Amino acid sequence: MSWHINPAAAKDYVEQRRSGSDVASIEVHLPTCDECRRLVADVTAATHEPLLDLVWQRVATVLDDATRPWSERALTRLGLSTETARLLGATSRARLSFLFATLLTVGIALVAARSGRDAQFGVFLSVAALGPLVATALAFGRRVDPAHALVTTAPTSIWRIVLLRTAASLTPAVAITGLASLIVHERGWVAMAWLLPGIAMAVVSLALSIWVPIEHAALGVATAWVAAPVVASRPAAELIDATAGPGQLVALGAAALAALVITNRRSFLDFRET
Amino acid sequence: MDTFDQTYVHVHQLIKSYGRHTALDGVSLELGPGITDLLGRNGAGKTTLLRILATGLARSSGEVRVLGEDPEDAAGRLAIRRQLGYVPQESALYESFTPFDFVDYVAILKEHTDRAARHAEVRRVLDAVDLGDVTRKKVRKLSGGMKRRVSLAQALLGDPRLLVLDEPTVGLDPEQRLRFRQLISRHADRRCVVLSTHMTEDVEALCDRVIVIDEGVVRFDGTPVELTETARGNVWIADRPEPSALVSWRTGEGRHRHIGSAPADAELVTPTLQDGYLLLSGGLSEEVAA
Numbered sequence: 001m002s003w004h005i006n007p008a009a010a011k012d013y014v015e016q017r018r019s020g021s022d023v024a025s026i027e028v029h030l031p032t033c034d035e036c037r038r039l040v041a042d043v044t045a046a047t048h049e050p051l052l053d054l055v056w057q058r059v060a061t062v063l064d065d066a067t068r069p070w071s072e073r074a075l076t077r078l079g080l081s082t083e084t085a086r087l088l089g090a091t092s093r094a095r096l097s098f099l100f101a102t103l104l105t106v107g108i109a110l111v112a113a114r115s116g117r118d119a120q121f122g123v124f125l126s127v128a129a130l131g132p133l134v135a136t137a138l139a140f141g142r143r144v145d146p147a148h149a150l151v152t153t154a155p156t157s158i159w160r161i162v163l164l165r166t167a168a169s170l171t172p173a174v175a176i177t178g179l180a181s182l183i184v185h186e187r188g189w190v191a192m193a194w195l196l197p198g199i200a201m202a203v204v205s206l207a208l209s210i211w212v213p214i215e216h217a218a219l220g221v222a223t224a225w226v227a228a229p230v231v232a233s234r235p236a237a238e239l240i241d242a243t244a245g246p247g248q249l250v251a252l253g254a255a256a257l258a259a260l261v262i263t264n265r266r267s268f269l270d271f272r273e274t
Numbered sequence: 275m276d277t278f279d280q281t282y283v284h285v286h287q288l289i290k291s292y293g294r295h296t297a298l299d300g301v302s303l304e305l306g307p308g309i310t311d312l313l314g315r316n317g318a319g320k321t322t323l324l325r326i327l328a329t330g331l332a333r334s335s336g337e338v339r340v341l342g343e344d345p346e347d348a349a350g351r352l353a354i355r356r357q358l359g360y361v362p363q364e365s366a367l368y369e370s371f372t373p374f375d376f377v378d379y380v381a382i383l384k385e386h387t388d389r390a391a392r393h394a395e396v397r398r399v400l401d402a403v404d405l406g407d408v409t410r411k412k413v414r415k416l417s418g419g420m421k422r423r424v425s426l427a428q429a430l431l432g433d434p435r436l437l438v439l440d441e442p443t444v445g446l447d448p449e450q451r452l453r454f455r456q457l458i459s460r461h462a463d464r465r466c467v468v469l470s471t472h473m474t475e476d477v478e479a480l481c482d483r484v485i486v487i488d489e490g491v492v493r494f495d496g497t498p499v500e501l502t503e504t505a506r507g508n509v510w511i512a513d514r515p516e517p518s519a520l521v522s523w524r525t526g527e528g529r530h531r532h533i534g535s536a537p538a539d540a541e542l543v544t545p546t547l548q549d550g551y552l553l554l555s556g557g558l559s560e561e562v563a564a
Contacts, residue, residue: 146366
């Protein structure tokens with residue numbers, strides 16, 4: 001017999017696209033012809049090995065996904081990519097501690113605020129505004145991130161990491177405190193007057209982190225915020241009015257200024273360490 | 275051709291100060307392919323120099339080029355970071371992560387965007403440091419040596435052109451150190467590795483070059499053999515201690531080894547790298563004594 005299987009026919013045969021009579025003919029021929037057996041073996045390897053690699057990679061990915069921490073799986077269910085979830089999962093323990101502290105602090109402040117007296121409600125506003133600030137301070141830095149030295153020498157933008165982690169801490173903190181504000185709803189929108197100063201303080205501390213470690217920046221801003229009513233030495237009702245009135249504009253201005261500084265100077269952050 | 279084909283690191287009159295303390299005081303050196311060890315006491319300035327090379331710390335003054343780029347320039351810094359593997363001295367891991375999770379996390383930071391390819395690379399580097407069997411064990415359950423190997427694995431991601439390793443062999447047992455030598459020597463065939471280690475046996479076995487730093491100044495720059503030779507004629511064995519010797523200790527055979535002065539009946543012996551380092555640094559430092 002002098003015929004040989006051509007490469008196209010061999011490929012069709014391997015991929016099971018030949019008719020029954022062709023297959024029978026090829027299979028009768030193969031045991032008698034070394035050349036065609038080699039051809040079919042080569043085509044089989046070329047066709048199936050990449051497929052096997054692909055299947056293996058998919059199996060490995062499914063196994064990898066199955067063993068991811070629950071916090072990361074929860075974040076991917078919320079729509080985040082697995083990469084973003086992993087970047088956030090790295091410091092999830094710090095964020096969980098913070099959330100617990102937020103719940104506790106807001107709870108204590110609420111008990112005080114429910115008494116209906118201005119002084120206690122003022123304490124609630126002060127404490128609630130500190131939430132976003134603390135969330136930001138816990139988002140980054142050597143103290144909350146054991147692998148900080150690796151994060152700051154990797155090619156990924158440090159600002160991306162900072163903003164991602166800040167958002168991840170800020171969102172639940174604002175949500176919890178926002179829900180708490182509903183409990184003192186009889187005060188009207190003033191119950192939410194902490195939100196803008198809180199976010200402004202967070203942005204200001206981020207801007208200051210260009211020059212000093214973010215924990216120091218946040219501590220300084222928090223001290224100023226807590227000390228201001230003491231220094232002002234005005235009745236609680238006046239302080240609440242000031243927070244809900246001109247204080248909102250001041251907070252907006254401070255946040256805008258800090259955002260401007262961040263936009264212009266952010267490249268310094270990843271190389272500031274001393 | 276740009277200069278960094280052969281000169282991976284160029285440092286000239288580098289000064290780094292922390293307030294009044296000067297950690298590096300006019301350091302100049304050039305590094306090419308191969309393995310260079312920084313040797314010196316704790317606080318000598320080794321870690322500061324490594325952090326500057328790894329783009330984790332800004333210099334106070336002087337000139338630094340890493341892989342042909344200036345770390346002070348944002349674009350240059352990014353280019354360096356894309357070709358860098360770094361094991362920091364204090365490389366703590368996330369305890370709740372597995373080795374796989376942690377190395378995958380660093381791979382994401384290193385812009386390995388394709389998930390399947392990234393996971394394959396993570397498995398490759400974990401296998402390279404013999405952690406293929408514990409990829410799913412929590413980091414908190416690993417020994418100190420295993421944790422150090424996880425740190426080393428992340429540094430190998432992407433086969434970087436420059437490896438900066440700050441005390442990479444701390445916590446490794448003798449067998450693991452041997453494997454570390456094999457791994458790093460294979461990598462250094464076509465790469466630049468700069469490390470700090472106090473293990474003088476590792477330096478002798480592994481490094482092409484040794485740089486001794488003391489109080490922020492380069493005291494010696496040469497091969498391990500050259501450093502060893504600086505002690506020739508100054509190392510003695512005797513039956514009794516010699517108080518005037520620079521360094522003196524009792525050996526396992528019950529005799530006394532002296533560097534510097536020796537008793538009249540002492541025999542001159544062949545020096546080791548450690549002898550050379552001790553003679554150069556003027557005596558026992560805390561770390562060598564340990």
